Amino acid sequence: MNEIPQGYYLLLAGVLFTIGTIGVLTRRNAIIIFMSIELMLNSVNLTLVAFSSFFGDSSGQIFVFFVMAIAAAEAAVGLAIVLALFRLKKTIYVDEANILKY
């Protein structure tokens, strides 16, 4: 039995989500932005597992399983897009990829 209050897990997940958000907003390297998105997904997973254990309901852990599958799909497609962008523009800095903007 675990005697850590639920709020600690939620607060930790919130802090990690915030770090991920700051990473997405400040970095310009597409791969690091991608890794920050993974950080955000993982903080949400932590929240889901915490609720699942504290309420004794397995749905939360099933959702985490699906989130992991989505993250794997996202990794494959996202990195393929980064590769395609690098072939086209010879850069992976998102500020220099503005062909859809004008």
Add this chain to the structure above:
Amino acid sequence: MSLTFLFFGILAVLAIATAVICVSNKNPVVSAMALVAHFFMLAGLYLTLQAQFIAILQILIYAGAIMVLVIFVIMLLNLGDEEKLREKTKYRKILASLLGIGFIAMLCSVYLGGGLGNKATSPMAITIGAPAALGKELFTNYLFAFEAIALLLLTAIIGAVVLAKRKVD
């Protein structure tokens, strides 16, 4: 102060530290390695929540599969440094830090204002976290979602191959 609490504290501090390194380091390879360490810390946190199966999946899928893919792409692209693009990002960093502080303040007011919630995990948690219970749930109540995710993964594989292949013309 119990052993679990100590374990939680160490893992939480290391998780935040590796996350900060991942987001702030200039070298993408160091970022990727910090993220791998972060995933291991999260797996430990899942163990404190008695979610054994999810902890193993975390290491297998995230640290094992996804990060290998990321590191391969970093290796393929042979990146230069981010230094020369530095100047323009000043205002962006200030704005993002303000947003982050605001977000954390909001979370603190919500969570700590309303109390810390349940003090202990449910007695059911140990049986729920085992692979047998999760598998039973997955192949009965969530069967349709499971099949749908299989289709999604197939689509993602095809999409990745089409996007990444060289054009033959």
